[in-house]
Amino acid sequence: MSSRSTPALSHSVWSELFANRTLLFALLAIVATRAISGLLLAPIQDEAYYFYWSRFLDWGYFDHPPLVAWISSLLQVFPASPIAARAGTLLLSIISIPLMTSLFRTCGLKEENALGSALILASGSLAGILLGYITTPDTPMIFCWIAALHECAKALDENPKRWLSAGFFTGLGILGKYTMVMIGPVFLIALLTNPKKLKSPWPYLGGLVCVLVLLPHVFWLKDNDWITTRFQFGRGLKSEYGVAMPLGSDLPEAQGSLDSSKEARLAHFFVLPEDEKPVSKQKPTAFVKAWQGIGDYLGSELGLWGILLFPMIFAVCSKKSRRRPDWTSPQHAALIAASALSPLILFGLLSPFQHVEANWPAMYCIGAAAFFAQYFVLPKRFTIIALVTNLALSLIVSYHTSHPLPFTKPHKDRLLRETHGYKELADVLAELPPSPLFADTYQNVSELMFYHPELKLQQWPGIARTSEIARRRAMNPWQWKDIQEDGGFFILMDNFVPPFIPGAEIDSLTEILDCPNGALMLTKYNASSLYERP
Numbered sequence: 001m002s003s004r005s006t007p008a009l010s011h012s013v014w015s016e017l018f019a020n021r022t023l024l025f026a027l028l029a030i031v032a033t034r035a036i037s038g039l040l041l042a043p044i045q046d047e048a049y050y051f052y053w054s055r056f057l058d059w060g061y062f063d064h065p066p067l068v069a070w071i072s073s074l075l076q077v078f079p080a081s082p083i084a085a086r087a088g089t090l091l092l093s094i095i096s097i098p099l100m101t102s103l104f105r106t107c108g109l110k111e112e113n114a115l116g117s118a119l120i121l122a123s124g125s126l127a128g129i130l131l132g133y134i135t136t137p138d139t140p141m142i143f144c145w146i147a148a149l150h151e152c153a154k155a156l157d158e159n160p161k162r163w164l165s166a167g168f169f170t171g172l173g174i175l176g177k178y179t180m181v182m183i184g185p186v187f188l189i190a191l192l193t194n195p196k197k198l199k200s201p202w203p204y205l206g207g208l209v210c211v212l213v214l215l216p217h218v219f220w221l222k223d224n225d226w227i228t229t230r231f232q233f234g235r236g237l238k239s240e241y242g243v244a245m246p247l248g249s250d251l252p253e254a255q256g257s258l259d260s261s262k263e264a265r266l267a268h269f270f271v272l273p274e275d276e277k278p279v280s281k282q283k284p285t286a287f288v289k290a291w292q293g294i295g296d297y298l299g300s301e302l303g304l305w306g307i308l309l310f311p312m313i314f315a316v317c318s319k320k321s322r323r324r325p326d327w328t329s330p331q332h333a334a335l336i337a338a339s340a341l342s343p344l345i346l347f348g349l350l351s352p353f354q355h356v357e358a359n360w361p362a363m364y365c366i367g368a369a370a371f372f373a374q375y376f377v378l379p380k381r382f383t384i385i386a387l388v389t390n391l392a393l394s395l396i397v398s399y400h401t402s403h404p405l406p407f408t409k410p411h412k413d414r415l416l417r418e419t420h421g422y423k424e425l426a427d428v429l430a431e432l433p434p435s436p437l438f439a440d441t442y443q444n445v446s447e448l449m450f451y452h453p454e455l456k457l458q459q460w461p462g463i464a465r466t467s468e469i470a471r472r473r474a475m476n477p478w479q480w481k482d483i484q485e486d487g488g489f490f491i492l493m494d495n496f497v498p499p500f501i502p503g504a505e506i507d508s509l510t511e512i513l514d515c516p517n518g519a520l521m522l523t524k525y526n527a528s529s530l531y532e533r534p
Contacts (some may be wrong), residue, residue, distance in 0.1 A: 022116070023119065029388075029391060030129065031093075031388075032393075036395060037084040037129075037395055038134075039082065041133070041398035041419070042422070043133065044419055045418045045419075045446065045447060048449075048450045049446040049467070051072050051446070052449055052469070053069035053072075054070070054072040054075050054076065056072065059219070062174075062228065064178075064228065065137070066175060067141070067172070068176060070088075071089060071140055074087045074088065080452075088135070088140075089133055090133055090258065092139060093139075097119065099146050101119060103146065103149055104119070106153040106332070107153050107327065107335065107336050108326050109370060111326070117378045117383070118372075121372060121378075122366050124387040125304055126304055126306030126393070127358075129390055131359070135244050138362055140175075140177075141174075141180050141363070142362065143173075143176075144176055145363045146366055147320050147334065149367070151166035152190065153332060155203075156190060156331045156335065157332075160197075160203075161202060161458055164202070167205070167206030170210045171213025174217075178229075179363075189334050190332075190334045190335040192334075194331050197331070247461055247466075247476075248475060249458065249470075249480075251480055253447070253461050253462030254461070254500070255501070256461065257500040291383060294352055300358035301358065302467075307390050308390060310382070311382040311383045311386050313456060315379065321376050321446040322375060323374070323377050325375055326374070327374070335367075336371050339363075339364070344361055346361070347360055360521065397415065400416070401419040401420060416516075420514060422450070423451045424514070424519070425448065426447075426455065428512070428520060428522075429492070430454075437455065437476070439493070440463040441463070442464070442470070442493070460501075462499070480503075483491045489504075510522055
């Protein structure tokens, strides 16, 4: 089969999108929903963490490679703006649409309904919508996954020099998230379908390009004791979050307070009554836990499709909904199938032993959407209704973070806990006397620094898991001598019972309550007075 030139292909892609009005309106609705949701949604905790990194651009960070910080760097121009922080994510999600169109057509989805179904499934699933505006390391990685698949498909279509650009996007994707390496087996499976292509030098030259793209990050890792790889391997394979490393401050590590300590006595007035405390559940056996892990994994991956899962099930169950596949070549069919199965299988093998987050193998949705659309015909009206429902869910959830819905339970709402009240809390902290200011977790530091970048706030080591904030010297404005010179400090915590800090004595506790209406309520207890909780 002859390959088309790039200008002709580009023209064909845009003609395809504009010719199908239903598809065009659906894609425009997806883009608009992503933009509106990105404007409404307050930064979630991990997002704020990555946004904080963008103030210290580098070739690597404690938790992840650098690309997520790079795409968020517009925040330096427009501080405290969620839409500016997410501008890179929104741009990548828009570019991905014509890129997927070209990828799917190159692999054989040239029929209008098949192509439209694949695009709606890939872009309109819950994963496609949410990762189109929520900024995580998955965002740039999945974009590069699409781009690398596209270039590989072109290389398989008698244009082998495109292996160079496939290697470039693979390296760039690894700079987004290390799970991009899973595309290696995908390429290999596609090549093995026609072993003659392994004799060409271009796939190997593409691998060399990938290595060259990664070199600056590798040098950074070497200079920083391989901190990111050590953390990721410990987290992904052993659920270990602690990593031995130099810290950015000389503060003494916090320790657990004794029941008889002053910290515990003061905190007694803030602790929940016995009847309100959560009841601990018996831990399951290893066998039961393994099967629960597999079940949770499968459920979470199916859940990535959102309401679109229902028309997909309908199409599978209906014999009339089956179509005859028309792949460009066996290599292209293998490429798409492997891109869907490789992440699913690899993380599935891990799921009995380790909790797998739903987003880790989310790139499987791209290949799965194309593969599904080649074999099944989605019911048009049912699919549009499901898509609109997914879009509505995104808008409702985003609106909920700034204007909590009345029928929810705020104290049990994880999304509200991760987004609501931080701006008001940052305003309170900005009014405190000029003393050293600390927080227990990297999430709290990041959220507060997003809204008030001028705050001199850092993470106190030893209270919660370590982070880039605890590691990087530039993120630690306070040292122990500063506390000694000032004579005191403030520390913000989620826990009722503050820790024991060597060399410091607790003076008072203040409870800050975040209310759904946006107000904060402060109550204080010290040794000479009591209070009544509002």
